[in-house]
Amino acid sequence: xxxTPAITPEASSRGFRCFHVKPSAWQWLTLGVALxxxxxxxxxxxxxxxxxWDIWQHLRETLLSRLLLNTMILVVGVSSGTLLIGISLxxxxxxxxxxxxxxxxxxxxxxxxxxxxxxxFVSLGIFDFTGPVQTQLREWFGRGAWFPDMRSAxxxxxxxxxxxxxxxxxxxxxxxRTQGKRALEAAQSLGCSPVGGFFKVVLPMARPWITxxxxxxxxxALADFGAVSIFNYDTFTTAIYKAWFGFFSLSAAAQxxxxxxxxxxxLVAIEQRLRKRMRFAQxxxxxxxxxxxxxxxxxxxxxxxxxxxxxxxFLLPALQLISxxxxxxxxxxxxxxxxxxxxxxxxxxxxxxxxxxxxxxxAYAGRRHQDRLTHGFIRTATLGYALPGTVLxxxxxxxxxxxxxxxxxxxxQLFGLQxxxxxxxxxxxxxxxxxxxxxxxxxxxxxxxxxxxxxxIDEASRLMGLRGIKLLYKVHLPMLRGGIFTALTLAFVDVxxxxxxxxxxRPFGWDTLAVKIFELxxxxxxxxxxLPSLTLLMSGLLPIVLLMRQTxxx
Amino acid sequence: MKKMPYFLTVLVxxxxxxxxxLAFADELVVxxxxxxxxxxxxxxxxxxxTGTKISFITDKAGPLLQRxxxxxxxxxxxxxxxxxxxxxxxxxxEGVLQPVESEVLKSNIPANLxxxxxxxxxxxxxxxxxxxxxxxxxxxxxxxxxxxxxxxxKDRLVLRTSKKVYxxxxxxxxxxxHGEAETEKIVKSWVGNLATEPFSNDTKTxxxxxxxxxxxxxxxxYYFGRLLKKDSDLKLALFWPNQETSGVHVNISGAGVxxxxxxxxxxxxxxxxLSSAKAQNMFADxxxxxxxxxxVKTHPYVATWGEFKANERNLALAGxxxxxAIKLMDRAGYH
Numbered sequence: 001x002x003x004t005p006a007i008t009p010e011a012s013s014r015g016f017r018c019f020h021v022k023p024s025a026w027q028w029l030t031l032g033v034a035l036x037x038x039x040x041x042x043x044x045x046x047x048x049x050x051x052x053w054d055i056w057q058h059l060r061e062t063l064l065s066r067l068l069l070n071t072m073i074l075v076v077g078v079s080s081g082t083l084l085i086g087i088s089l090x091x092x093x094x095x096x097x098x099x100x101x102x103x104x105x106x107x108x109x110x111x112x113x114x115x116x117x118x119x120x121f122v123s124l125g126i127f128d129f130t131g132p133v134q135t136q137l138r139e140w141f142g143r144g145a146w147f148p149d150m151r152s153a154x155x156x157x158x159x160x161x162x163x164x165x166x167x168x169x170x171x172x173x174x175x176x177r178t179q180g181k182r183a184l185e186a187a188q189s190l191g192c193s194p195v196g197g198f199f200k201v202v203l204p205m206a207r208p209w210i211t212x213x214x215x216x217x218x219x220x221a222l223a224d225f226g227a228v229s230i231f232n233y234d235t236f237t238t239a240i241y242k243a244w245f246g247f248f249s250l251s252a253a254a255q256x257x258x259x260x261x262x263x264x265x266x267l268v269a270i271e272q273r274l275r276k277r278m279r280f281a282q283x284x285x286x287x288x289x290x291x292x293x294x295x296x297x298x299x300x301x302x303x304x305x306x307x308x309x310x311x312x313x314f315l316l317p318a319l320q321l322i323s324x325x326x327x328x329x330x331x332x333x334x335x336x337x338x339x340x341x342x343x344x345x346x347x348x349x350x351x352x353x354x355x356x357x358x359x360x361x362x363a364y365a366g367r368r369h370q371d372r373l374t375h376g377f378i379r380t381a382t383l384g385y386a387l388p389g390t391v392l393x394x395x396x397x398x399x400x401x402x403x404x405x406x407x408x409x410x411x412x413q414l415f416g417l418q419x420x421x422x423x424x425x426x427x428x429x430x431x432x433x434x435x436x437x438x439x440x441x442x443x444x445x446x447x448x449x450x451x452x453x454x455x456x457i458d459e460a461s462r463l464m465g466l467r468g469i470k471l472l473y474k475v476h477l478p479m480l481r482g483g484i485f486t487a488l489t490l491a492f493v494d495v496x497x498x499x500x501x502x503x504x505x506r507p508f509g510w511d512t513l514a515v516k517i518f519e520l521x522x523x524x525x526x527x528x529x530x531l532p533s534l535t536l537l538m539s540g541l542l543p544i545v546l547l548m549r550q551t552x553x554x
Numbered sequence: 555m556k557k558m559p560y561f562l563t564v565l566v567x568x569x570x571x572x573x574x575x576l577a578f579a580d581e582l583v584v585x586x587x588x589x590x591x592x593x594x595x596x597x598x599x600x601x602x603x604t605g606t607k608i609s610f611i612t613d614k615a616g617p618l619l620q621r622x623x624x625x626x627x628x629x630x631x632x633x634x635x636x637x638x639x640x641x642x643x644x645x646x647x648e649g650v651l652q653p654v655e656s657e658v659l660k661s662n663i664p665a666n667l668x669x670x671x672x673x674x675x676x677x678x679x680x681x682x683x684x685x686x687x688x689x690x691x692x693x694x695x696x697x698x699x700x701x702x703x704x705x706x707x708k709d710r711l712v713l714r715t716s717k718k719v720y721x722x723x724x725x726x727x728x729x730x731x732h733g734e735a736e737t738e739k740i741v742k743s744w745v746g747n748l749a750t751e752p753f754s755n756d757t758k759t760x761x762x763x764x765x766x767x768x769x770x771x772x773x774x775x776y777y778f779g780r781l782l783k784k785d786s787d788l789k790l791a792l793f794w795p796n797q798e799t800s801g802v803h804v805n806i807s808g809a810g811v812x813x814x815x816x817x818x819x820x821x822x823x824x825x826x827x828l829s830s831a832k833a834q835n836m837f838a839d840x841x842x843x844x845x846x847x848x849x850v851k852t853h854p855y856v857a858t859w860g861e862f863k864a865n866e867r868n869l870a871l872a873g874x875x876x877x878x879a880i881k882l883m884d885r886a887g888y889h
Binding site: 058061062063124128129130134135143151229230231232234238241242244245246247248250390393394397398400401402404405408421424500503504506508509511515516519520522523524525526 | 620722767
């Protein structure tokens with residue numbers, strides 16, 4: 001970013017006038033990040049050069065319809081589930097007043113720190129046929145006691161909705177806090193009922209936030225392998241793993257994955273198209289609107305609802321983890337845990353910074369350039385979120401190993417040096433891989449906040465003599481603070497929870513908490529996995545609480 | 555944006571200590587699909603005895619294989635350790651292992667538990683056998699894996715998912731015995747007897763028998779052992795099937811020297827040590843498995859579950875027939 005004050009004729013053309021950079025710099029940047037993502041993606045699409053017809057035919061004859069149906073149920077179910085839970089909670093805590101609101105407003109974010117696979121194995125442990133709840137019911141009511149089957153489509157959808165609703169909640173709450181009552185009042189003054197006003201005015205106004213959150217959820221649900229395999233619920237992702245680990249056909253796995261990517265690309269494109277039709281700019285930023293006071297039975301209903309969600313999504317599983325951890329603490333805990341924790345934290349922190357910084361730049365680029373190409377690049381840059389981690393890990397690893405092999409050959413030929421891999425097993429590569437995977441989480445948070453910064457604000461600031469970096473620093477950054485914090489937190493928590501990329505690209509000895517959880521759960525040692533899971537959970541809580549305090553200040 | 559330089563400094567500092575390193579002469583590098591807590595004690599013991607340092611990475615077998623392939627001749631790995639013979643068989647087929655001629659390994663490890671081409675060697679044996687409720691089943695009612703499809707087990711059988719490689723190997727070995735058509739009938743009859751949808755792991759399978767959801771199941775013995783350790787009064791018992799016929803289905807956890815190993819001799823020496831009496835006990839006992847070395851006694855705790863005749867077909871078949879087995883289970887509706 002050039003800091004010279006000179007305004008070139010080009011730069012003063014519409015769109016760049018606030019920034020003293022060459023018009024193409026932003027586009028170059030988006031191109032660069034998109035390329036990073038495109039490399040592993042093209043490894044996947046390249047697999048189509050050798051279509052694995054026999055496996056496709058087998059899938060078509062046996063599993064395909066079941067897989068597609070299951071995946072569809074998952075996507076539709078989890079998006080409706082998270083929207084329902086996320087929006088209702090966000091509205092209650094963001095715009096209404098009821099007993100416990102202050103506590104709930106941050107506590108309801110806690111499930112964000114709970115990896116989906118952990119919630120899955122804990123809730124199955126509690127609520128399945130063999131768990132304490134059903135066992136107790138059978139004791140009371142005999143063998144005929146009915147309980148919904150947990151290991152079913154409904155069970156998976158429920159668990160994943162509970163694990164993922166915070167994405168919607170977090171972003172929607174930002175919207176409601178700043179618009180809440182004012183919008184509703186405006187609607188009511190125009191003759192809407194409170195309910196009508198909510199659906200006709202408040203909700204549509206919060207759309208960029210909500211769709212941002214919902215897109216993240218959708219991508220997570222499509223890419224999830226951990227939770228669905230604990231439920232033994234066959235989806236597109238389990239088929240990908242089957243093709244790879246069962247049939248040992250990485251190309252079939254890559255081909256299946258590429259379809260997943262295509263699916264997400266279409267979804268994201270639709271989202272952006274919808275969003276483009278509307279302009280979301282606010283006339284004024286009002287930090288604190290007055291809340292709607294709930295009265296009578298309603299307020300207790302609200303308290304009860306929030307308590308209920310918080311209990312099954314967080315408190316109960318956390319208690320279970322604690323009780324398991326206590327059982328095995330003395331034999332399991334040793335100084336190595338500090339190392340695991342340190343690695344997790346360091347990776348989370350570094351990649352969160354990298355992701356948030358890059359996401360900020362991308363969001364700026366998207367704002368400066370409305371052309372299709374730039375937006376295409378940005379869309380591409382966020383696709384990594386939708387891929388099953390392991391598949392993306394291979395997509396990253398193959399070109400990386402190739403590059404390393406070339407470097408080694410070069411070193412040998414040019415300097416006669418005998419070296420081992422330069423890139424593999426360095427933290428830098430891990431960070432880049434995390435960035436490819438989690439760019440969407442950072443970008444969606446910052447981009448939705450970016451919609452608040454109107455062109456009017458830019459112009460007003462310009463009139464007051466604020467330009468370039470100063471404008472960014474003095475006007476934009478404070479307005480984007482909430483979004484940036486959200487991005488940092490999401491990225492931090494996501495990276496700490498991440499397994500496959502960590503497994504495949506970590507340097508020797510760089511085991512993390514997630515690696516430990518993987519090792520124990522894959523041996524079926526759920527109770528022993530509770531200790532690293534709990535540690536992971538605890539270390540994710542701190543940034544979340546900080547985030548909540550931050551957004552409340554805004 | 556002003557923070558960018560600091561940020562970059564942090565990055566560079568973070569990368570430096572673990573940056574490129576020259577290959578060490580006396581250090582072994584192991585890629586292991588056997589998990590850290592089950593294998594690291596052996597590494598430590600070997601380092602203590604010989605001074606050879608061992609670095610390792612754990613991951614699933616699939617990614618490790620892919621990693622070896624992508625790294626090609628520049629790989630740092632000397633040894634690949636996996637669970638399940640199918641994975642080792644595939645490693646040979648992808649050409650990432652090399653043959654090792656060693657009299658020690660040949661005499662320590664029975665022929666059916668190592669690669670006919672000497673590229674991989676079984677190091678511990680795990681039996682996949684029948685488990686039953688001692689409250690609702692008498693052992694006389696049980697006989698073979700095939701018999702679990704008998705109508706008398708209607709709505710009483712519980713199984714783990716067919717996506718687990720252990721079940722894929724079990725069915726692959728059935729195909730080796732009976733051929734595809736006959737095996738498909740057997741698997742279909744199992745599916746018809748299922749009391750509930752297949753479980754994601756063996757422990758859950760046994761817990762569901764305890765809770766009365768089903769009466770019989772198929773599990774690896776060490777999972778049974780873990781439950782038994784927690785509850786010595788467990789209302790479950792193991793049954794050794796197919797004693798009159800093919801024998802109990804066994805699988806291995808094993809290893810092979812990588813094709814481009816930088817320290818081939820050291821790797822072979824380590825493999826030989828792993829098959830020796832002392833290491834065999836450590837290796838098997840860590841997970842309540844059976845040693846492959848016939849001279850080594852099974853851990854007394856494990857031995858109380860009884861002796862059995864194991865299937866003696868070469869385990870390479872589990873790899874060869876894995877694809878056929880998966881397709882067959884998909885067709886049979888075993889998910």
